[in-house]
Amino acid sequence: MAFDMKEGYLTTTVDAVLNWARSNSLMPMPMGLACCAIEMMAFAGPKYDVARFGSEAMRFSPRQADLMLVAGWCSFKMAHTIRRVWDQMPDPKWCVAMGACASTGGMHRCYGVVQGIDNFLPVDVYISGCPPRPEAVLHALMDIQEKIRNEYSVVDDYEFGQEQPVPTTQNNALLLPEGETIITPNVLENQ
Amino acid sequence: MPETLKFHFTPADPPRPDEANPHAKESTQVADVIDQLRDAFGEAIGEQVVYAGEHTVFVDKARLLEIAQHLKAELGFVYFVDCGGVDRFTDEDRFEVFYNLVNVADRKRLRLKVRVDEDDLHVPSVVSVWKAADWNEREVYDMMGLIFDGHPDLRRMYMPEDFDYFPQRKEFPLLGIPGSLPLPPQTPRGPLTMDPYAAAHGSKPVKSYEEPKSEEEE
Structure with a gap:
């Protein structure tokens, strides 16, 4: 942008200005659930210094945050709390699944851990690693910024706030290898 | 086979x-x-x-x-x-x-x-x-x-209180029993997600939704 032009004005779009401001002042809501949260602290600390990207102000109240960093494995019990916190964040908002556990359940392939937070949250960026390096978290933040600059428009704000259809799935059975019996809720009673 | x-x-x-x-x-x-x-x-x-x-x-x-x-x-x-x-x-x-x-x-x-x-x-x-x-x-x-x-307060320790099974018993499937542990709703007012693998079965949580009304409005 040429500020030294003699005319004294420049033309741009509202989106360009707003997205520039929004992407450089993301306020993360640190949802630290396990060891990934330690790397998330390093990401916020002086060495990796997320302040370079304008996100140093971690907000521990969801009402002041617009980026949720879900760091660590999420149990079925905790999922309800996370969803509640997410629901309290004002639009527009973004979500990062940090690490293998938050993205897929990771090594916790068992009954108590949600196999990926995308089962109940709209995740924008997934970070691989166990735990990811703070650089990877920074990179995810840059991806979110990229997403805001290129995909988000203030016109979306009109759409936000409207009621949207609830996505449903029909399949309640586990994904099983071929030939295995399907596990149903009364499996124990039939034995 | x-x-x-x-x-x-x-x-x-x-x-x-x-x-x-x-x-x-x-x-x-x-x-x-x-x-x-x-x-x-x-x-x-x-x-x-x-x-x-x-x-x-x-x-x-x-x-x-x-x-x-x-x-x-x-x-x-x-x-x-x-x-x-x-x-x-x-x-x-x-x-x-x-x-x-x-x-x-x-x-x-x-x-x-x-x-x-x-x-x-x-x-x-x-x-x-x-x-x-x-x-x-x-x-x-x-x-x-x-x-x-004779235990003064025999409640569940880890699992939700309305859970029906005892997960460390050998007959309990490692990945749990579908429908026994609901996930949160996909929208604030929606029904609970009963499918534990909703994403794998094609569900994509919506990015935004109707904001919940404040208590004064209700």
């Missing part, structure tokens, strides 16, 4: 002589304590096992509380370290509860074991003797379904 998954038991280690355990401590050699117990309770004290230099004694479930009181009051086992359940998956005496106890003054460690049959899942609670047993017994109840009679 693909091979169905088999259930694998961990093979049992052969018993080894005491001297083969380099970590065995004198404090776990408590044959004298078990003899004293046998003098006091006779038939109620069952088999005595020495494994890797550690003494374990099986006791009668019905007299567990008396034995616990005696151990604490007379024999000085004041420190309740740990207690846990085991699913042996056998036809008889399927479950087992172990109690690790320490006599701090005399530096002695004792392991008590109680066998519980599947038809009678009741075990006397030792919370009245050792307060520390409270949460351990709740954990065993949560994971194994053993009912501790």
Whole structure:
């Protein structure tokens, strides 16, 4: 942008200005659930210094945050709390699944851990690693910024706030290898 | 025809002589304590096992509380370290509860074991003797379904209170039972997500939604 032009004005779009401001002042809501949260602290600390990207102000109240960093494995019990916190964040908002556990359940392939937070949250960026390096978290933040600059428009704000259809799935059975019996809720009673 | 998954038991280690355990401590050699117990309770004290230099004694479930009181009051086992359940998956005496106890003054460690049959899942609670047993017994109840009679507050420890199953039992599927643990709704006012693999089955949570109304508006 040429500020030294003699005319004294420049033309741009509202989106360009707003997205520039929004992407450089993301306020993360640190949802630290396990060891990934330690790397998330390093990401916020002086060495990796997320302040370079304008996100140093971690907000521990969801009402002041617009980026949720879900760091660590999420149990079925905790999922309800996370969803509640997410629901309290004002639009527009973004979500990062940090690490293998938050993205897929990771090594916790068992009954108590949600196999990926995308089962109940709209995740924008997934970070691989166990735990990811703070650089990877920074990179995810840059991806979110990229997403805001290129995909988000203030016109979306009109759409936000409207009621949207609830996505449903029909399949309640586990994904099983071929030939295995399907596990149903009364499996124990039939034995 | 693909091979169905088999259930694998961990093979049992052969018993080894005491001297083969380099970590065995004198404090776990408590044959004298078990003899004293046998003098006091006779038939109620069952088999005595020495494994890797550690003494374990099986006791009668019905007299567990008396034995616990005696151990604490007379024999000085004041420190309740740990207690846990085991699913042996056998036809008889399927479950087992172990109690690790320490006599701090005399530096002695004792392991008590109680066998519980599947038809009678009741075990006397030792919370009245050792307060520390409270949460351990709740954990065993949560994971194994053993009912501790006389426990002051026998609720689930880890799983939600309306959960119907006992997940550490051997017959419980590793990935759980679909529909038993609901996920949160996909929108604030939507129904609970009953499918634990909603994303794999094509569900994509919506990015935004109708904002919940404030209490004044409702």
